Amino acid sequence: EMMTEKASAVSHHSKISLNPHHPLYNEINQLVDNHLTRMDEKTEGGKDTWQVIAEEGDLKVYKRELEVNGVVIDPLKASYVVKGITGHEVCHYFWSIDVRMDWDATLESSVCTDWLAEDTFVSHNVIKRVWPASQRDALFWSHLRHVTGSNDEDPDRWIVVNYSTEDPKIPNKYVRVTMNVAMICETIIDPPADGNISRDDIKCKISYTAEVNPGGWAPASVLRAVYKREYPKFLKRFTSYVKDTVKDKPIMF
Numbered sequence: 639e640m641m642t643e644k645a646s647a648v649s650h651h652s653k654i655s656l657n658p659h660h661p662l663y664n665e666i667n668q669l670v671d672n673h674l675t676r677m678d679e680k681t682e683g684g685k686d687t688w689q690v691i692a693e694e695g696d697l698k699v700y701k702r703e704l705e706v707n708g709v710v711i712d713p714l715k716a717s718y719v720v721k722g723i724t725g726h727e728v729c730h731y732f733w734s735i736d737v738r739m740d741w742d743a744t745l746e747s748s749v750c751t752d753w754l755a756e757d758t759f760v761s762h763n764v765i766k767r768v769w770p771a772s773q774r775d776a777l778f779w780s781h782l783r784h785v786t787g788s789n790d791e792d793p794d795r796w797i798v799v800n801y802s803t804e805d806p807k808i809p810n811k812y813v814r815v816t817m818n819v820a821m822i823c824e825t826i827i828d829p830p831a832d833g834n835i836s837r838d839d840i841k842c843k844i845s846y847t848a849e850v851n852p853g854g855w856a857p858a859s860v861l862r863a864v865y866k867r868e869y870p871k872f873l874k875r876f877t878s879y880v881k882d883t884v885k886d887k888p889i890m891f
């Protein structure tokens with residue numbers, strides 16, 4: 639359904655390449671704005687209903703158990719601090735479909751079905767089969783955005799949103815998974831005395847959230863076990879991939 643632009647009192651300064659007349663324009667702005675606002679709320683503390691499912695140094699993965707008609711749709715969130723990389727780099731590689739198969743071990747294939755703008759495209763992704771469930775696929779738009787902060791409380795951030803969409807051209811061969819995923823990053827710079835910023839002086843604060851509906855019945859215990867194993871694995875694998883890829887490249891601020 640179409641969302642009004644008025645609802646997203648755009649407090650987050652940003653630039654979008656997608657044409658304002660594109661049918662997804664309002665939806666994308668709304669999703670980006672909601673994710674940034676929700677993240678801001680989270681940092682304000684308050685009561686926490688999230689349970690930790692993995693904790694390893696600076697990596698923390700949380701979930702909230704939620705079942706609708708017997709289908710597990712546990713919302714998941716993670717925070718991670720990774721040295722030597724920037725938020726722009728993390729989001730660039732998370733968004734870029736050219737490298738997705740290099741780090742996403744849960745996918746069997748990933749194909750761009752619609753290029754919308756230099757910051758937005760739609761892709762069809764076939765997920766590896768997990769026994770005993772039927773094979774799943776996902777069709778979603780991916781949008782990359784730089785959000786410049788206006789003051790100290792509103793820091794400079796990069797964000798990628800992957801959000802399910804529909805396309806009658808894509809045949810329905812699998813069980814369709816739907817999702818709302820966001821990767822939000824902030825770069826922390828420890829200014830060196832000599833003023834030359836190297837990779838030793840930077841780190842990236844990552845906040846990742848995933849709301850996935852498996853699209854049909856899947857055994858809850860298997861699904862929860864797969865999530866518990868796969869999300870931390872993904873975050874470690876993906877960030878090592880980024881570290882490794884950029885280590886000899888100039889820092890992309």
Ligand code: 18C
Pocket residue numbers: 738742743744763765766767768769770771774776800815817819850851852856857860861864865868869872
């Ligand atoms: O965010 C991630 N990836 C993005 C794309 O690169 C995108 C996410 C897309 C897909 C998420 C799909 C989740 C599917 C869940 C339903 C599966 C049902 C299986 C039933 C089991 C009983 O935003 C990173 C996503 C990291 C996701 C980790 C958890 C997903 C587990 C899904 C199963 C994966 C198969 C495992 C194969 C093992 C590989 C050695």
